[in-house]
Amino acid sequence: MSPAGKGATAAVAGVAAFAVVAFVGSAPEYEEATASPFPTVGVLMADGRHWCTASVVDSPKGNVxxxxxxxxxPEGVDGETGDVAHDGMAIGELSFAPAFTGAGAGRQPLGRWKVRSIHVDERWSKWGEDTADYAFLTVEPDKxxxxxxxxxxxDQAPIPDWTSGYERDVTVVGYPESDRNPRNEPVSCTTRTSHDEDDPDMLYISCPGFWTGTSGSPWVADRGGPGAPGRLIGVLSGGDTDVDSTAALFDVRARKLYERAVRG
Structure with missing residues (x-):
């Protein structure tokens, strides 16, 4: 699902493959990452509010x-970039809070990390192609x-997989918004992927609980716990219900975006 449900695609006003946002301070001390079952997954925040789900992916500098x-x-149409999110709201300044949890404002036990740059395929930003509905962000180091x-x-971040097939056993982890998830706890499902019947180029899973706010949830194959974080093959893109979820399968074009993020 999107930030406000995809069917109605949400996004940021003013498209760019690269964006700079203002500084967000990290917590001075961190709790043990092992205290969370999914320390690499968290909430992508816009102006400090829950917007989507995001996850750390293995990278040389550890910042992707x-x-x-x-x-x-914004979703592009007919070669033109979009202007605003579907609801007319600008997304605002982005930050990432891994292992986010807790009622109300929630806790950020592993800090809140400033997003420095955004990397999106033009197939999405100009044409709105669902098969390009993935993005890689770089974040700043802490203070x-x-x-x-x-x-x-x-040893917790999954390695990206650019050549995966469509049938894989995956673990998908996401954060529904607080109206469906008042304690802000991650939901997870381990299941097998397949081709989406409506769009065979997309991955599909059937798992309950993936409400609004879970867009961007990682789809991790071969996950075996600490020291065996598995391989990231895609991120949750959409779905008509909380049970039906789709993802764009990572490919060589996704790899190019990732490499731009690494350089960034």
């Missing part, structure tokens, strides 16, 4: 996060120079 393109860029991946655990 994956999410859905519609969470960070002590530590990388995001160092804090969540170097």
């Amino acid at each position: 996060v994956a999410t859905a393109a519609h969470c960070v860029a 002590d120079g530590r990388s995001l991946q160092d804090v969540v655990g170097r």
